[in-house]
Amino acid sequence: MKIVEGDRKLIIDGFEFYGKIQQTNFCKQCKSNLVFFDKFDTYFCLKGNSWTDSKCSDPHWKYCPSRPEYPLLH
Template identity: 70%
Template sequence: MKISEAYGKVIIDGFEFYGQLEENKFCSQCKSNLVYYEKFDTYFCPKCNSWTESKCSDSHCKYCPNRPEYPLPLK
């Protein structure tokens, strides 16, 4: 898996989005660095392809209702 950052975006195996690679936050399962995904205002583990937080129950939330099941496209 190739991960890079440029101009406020993260690129993971060609998939590009606004966010940042976190230097001091790690996945509780695999210990990989977490990535912040700006569009959904939450963190995920690129290695596990899983969100670190569940969706909230706020019906007016602008992030959670549109958040996909997995952060990265499935291969």
């Protein structure tokens, strides 16, 4: 997996987004560093490509309706 980290921007295997690899927050299952994904205002596990919390169901909250099933779509 190729990771390029810049100022609040990450590129992971060619997928570019605003976020940051956390140095003090870790996945409860695999203990790898979590990544904060700015667009969806939540964390995900890079190793497992899974969100740390379930998708909310509020259609009026800007982050809920558009969040994909997996953080890294490829």
